[in-house]
Amino acid sequence: MASSIRPVWKICSSSFLITSIYDRAALRQQRMLASPGAQGARDDDTQLDRAGETILQLLNKAADAAEENRRHAIDMAQKLSNQPRAAEDRIAELEAEVAAYQERAERAEQWLHRVYTEIEDRFLRQGNDRRSASQRPQSAKRRAD
Numbered sequence: 001m002a003s004s005i006r007p008v009w010k011i012c013s014s015s016f017l018i019t020s021i022y023d024r025a026a027l028r029q030q031r032m033l034a035s036p037g038a039q040g041a042r043d044d045d046t047q048l049d050r051a052g053e054t055i056l057q058l059l060n061k062a063a064d065a066a067e068e069n070r071r072h073a074i075d076m077a078q079k080l081s082n083q084p085r086a087a088e089d090r091i092a093e094l095e096a097e098v099a100a101y102q103e104r105a106e107r108a109e110q111w112l113h114r115v116y117t118e119i120e121d122r123f124l125r126q127g128n129d130r131r132s133a134s135q136r137p138q139s140a141k142r143r144a145d
Helices: 002-012 015-034 039-144
Strands: none
Touching: none
16 A cells, blocks of 8 residues: 555656646546446546546645745755855954054054154153253352352
């Protein structure tokens, strides 16, 4: 019994095969209705054909739903795979900005050091020189006294 189920599942995996079997069943039904025979046999065959058609329609719907789910899964996988790439790109941009700001900060520190040195050289040395010069005459006066 399990071997008779397997071909049905194989049919489910391909919508082309399902359509082909569906078309053959419809053709068989038309032949049976056209040929003379017992009414009871035709009714049984008609019910059987309707059941088969219903099953095939359900299999078609299941195959369509599976295809739609597969497409959705692929779309989601592509979107999710793009997110890390976008994040990596953004990280690279931010790292480049950090490097640029670090370089600017270092240059600013160099300028501050140069300004400090310049102030020290010009004002503090001049102030020390003036003090030294003003202290010399006072010390000379003290010695003279």
